[in-house]
Amino acid sequence: MAANVAQGDALGGLDTPASTPARQQPTRRPPLDPRLLRHSRTSRVYLVVTAGSGVLGAITVIVIAAMVASILSELIVDPSARSLSQQSWHIGVLAVAVAVRVIATVIHDRYAHRASAKVIAELRCEAVDKISDPNRTSVRELSSRREHLATVLTRALEALEPYLSEFVPALILTAIVTPAVIVAIGIADIDSAVIVIITLPLIPIFMILIGKMTQDSTRLRLDAMSRLSAQLLDLVSGIPTLRALGRARRPAAKVAELGQAHRKTTMRTLRVAFLSGTVLELLATLSVALVAVTIGLRLVKGEMSLYAGVFALILAPEAYLPLRAVGTQFHNSENGLTAADDVFEIIEAPEDHTTRTRSAAIAGTAVTLLNVGVHGRDRWAPHRLNGVAAPGRLTVITGRNGCGKSTTLQAILGLIPLDEGTILLGDIPVAQFDANSLWEQVAWLPQDPVLVPGTVAQNLELLGPLSRPLAEVAAATGFDEVLDELPSGLDTVLGTGGVGMSAGQRQRLALTRTLACAAPLLLLDEPTAHLDDAHEARVLAALRARALAGDTVVVVSHRPALLTGADEIIDAGGAHVG
Structure with a gap:
């Protein structure tokens, strides 16, 4: 290319905060953004692997509960079954199920972190390719959004890592393990299954309410980080000129002000995250306690077998566990998806369909x-x-x-x-x-x-x-x-x-x-x-x-x-x- 490429003004943002583009009122996103699967092949493979590990986890959870319930009920009810030889089959199956679950979890966690890093790299490369395409991103638009895009494609996009490695697996486990556990509980004790079904929706309901409250603060946090990053980038690039003019200390107050804004928005988001996590944990604990109390009362009255009671009691926390994990990682998902929204906006920007195929010589032309x-x-x-x-x-x-x-x-x-x-x-x-x-x-x-x-x-x-x-x-x-x-x-x-x-x-x-x-x-x-x-x-x-x-x-x-x-x-x- 025989043209010099314009470079941004080194002092452009020192006296005024860097602007970020105006945004529409945020709308609720699906927990698993389909655009992620559409633009990243690795995410599709990862989703299949996670679903497979979820199915395996559901099977091992039910097997472990069945074996533990069998061992406890036989040891307590049947004195003749207290020998190790008579329980060897149950213990062997239990050991195999625990080993399979541990191995599957370790392998999945290792793959999850590697896959999330690869997905982030794929999205970042695709976004950079689109930004560098003049048919999609004009110089004027790129100049006005360069600080925000730099923040999104670096620090902000890294927030997808906990979303992919923690939130998505928890979401898939909720869709696979929770229904399987409820069915297993229902086979052993229909009353406990009904209690779980009634109390289970309370967790996602509170998650939705909390999500509506945190989505705006998450967006404000990302915008504050973009402004702070833009100010620092401009300051670093303009330091030689500022020192020559004797104004090197002037931008310090503006940087400090932006830093305080970023700190406040971050602390606001963290405060809501901690409070919401406490609420979700309390709901899950009270729900499991309700199941345990009803099982205990019916065992005392002799209305259910010890095996059924132990089996349902072991599985009850497992029914709530995936949703609790989703709630724990919910705010990480909001941070990641907020950044992903900006990346997908870049990737899916409409292309200029103007025909650009002429290759004529311009020497001697006006x-x-x-x-x-x-x-x-x-x-x-x-x-x-x-x-x-x-x-x-x-x-x-x-x-x-x-x-x-x-x-x-x-x-x-x-x-x-x-x-x-x-x-x-x-x-x-x-x-x-x-x-x-x-x-x-x-x-x-x-x-x-x-x-x-x-x-x-x-x-x-x-x-x-x-x-x-x-x-x-x-x-x-x-x-x-x-x-x-x-x-x-x-x-x-x-x-x-x-x-x-x-x-x-x-x-x-x-x-x-x-x-x-x-x-x-x-x-x-x-x-x-x-x-x-x-x-x-x-x-x-x-x-x-x-x-x-x-x-x-x-x-x-x-x-x-x-x-x-x-x-x-x-x-x-x-x-x-x-």
Whole structure:
């Protein structure tokens, strides 16, 4: 790709909290989100394995209860059956059932954690692929949501791990073990089964009530974490500039305020979680106690056998156990599913079905703007913009701040969809161009150019080998002076975002590699913002030379020198001027 990729403003969120997108009123989600099974093959395999282990667990639970009840009832009722040889069969079956249950539980738990990590990785990769697809996520949308997306795809998505490894197995056990245990209890003692059936719905009813109360707080917690992460990311990236301006301590109060908001929302969620867990445990305990009391009274009156009483008493807690586990992990599931909602929103974003298959050469073609309009958050910028940037002429787009000049360049690149109007390259709409075919023929200099970790020479060749002599272009941009100041010249190693160079030096590096690129269409956003008058004149001469050579050169600028030297001026805040 022969275009520089825009980089976010390092100081964008230091004075105001990072915004998160407005959200609709949350609706109740199904406990097992079907989108999870649709977008992750591992989750489908995991669901089958968990269901199989649930069936095996139900069988072993019933066998264990039957063997324990048989042993106790025979030992108490029949004195002749108290020898070890007479109970050896029961003890052997009991030992095998316990061993099978322990082995199945250990294997499932090990697989559950590995599978949950793989599911999270699959969802994260799919979401990143969708975000990086310009047909699904525009540059403007990505820029406005980048902090929130970074939080969701890193820390927040990890909350799916307890949901997958703990909540989903408990949910499946509830669907398999609980009905099987109730049937087994009903065969031995119908009265105990009726009590379990009557009291069992109390747990999910209270879970639903608690869930309605906690869903909003969970969403607020995620939003607070997103704002805090965004503030810290912006602060870290902007520290060198803040220190240079003597404002390094100013954002501390805002970060502290966001940290307090995150702490409060987290403690509110935890408080509800602890209280709800106590309520659910109390309900389950009282229900089991009710079964135990009725069994004890009927045993005293001789209305049921000891075997049936012990069997029902052992199985009664097992009927409530999966639901208790669901209640215990319920808040983990809310955290995970809240993050998953955002991930699925990314993955299932509708694709732009505009045909993008044209692969035409744009050398020697004009860029025509016909009633171009892009609607931002609160207004149009630009709006009904018209103009022609012809090859062989230097075209400058000017206008007041915020009128959509940089947006116009991004629209020419096809990075931002138009809300009205058309942009033509020759006679072909930009929206129909194959993105790779277009970008290979464009050299783009944004206001915040990307510099990757590596040497200065590697960053100069980021768009490909230089097609013009470096000394000639560097002399025009003043980058030759920068090379003299660097400790190792072209071999100087830069950090992330160009750490090791000043803002002006980074801009000159990016301007140099743009002018040294052989692309026939040049789009430059404020290329002389960090240059003095002498170097500005040299850059203007270089741009005019590229235009005279037949290239199409479009520059965004307020600078009088560029406006004076332009062949064509387009006012983004008004009508066509030149």
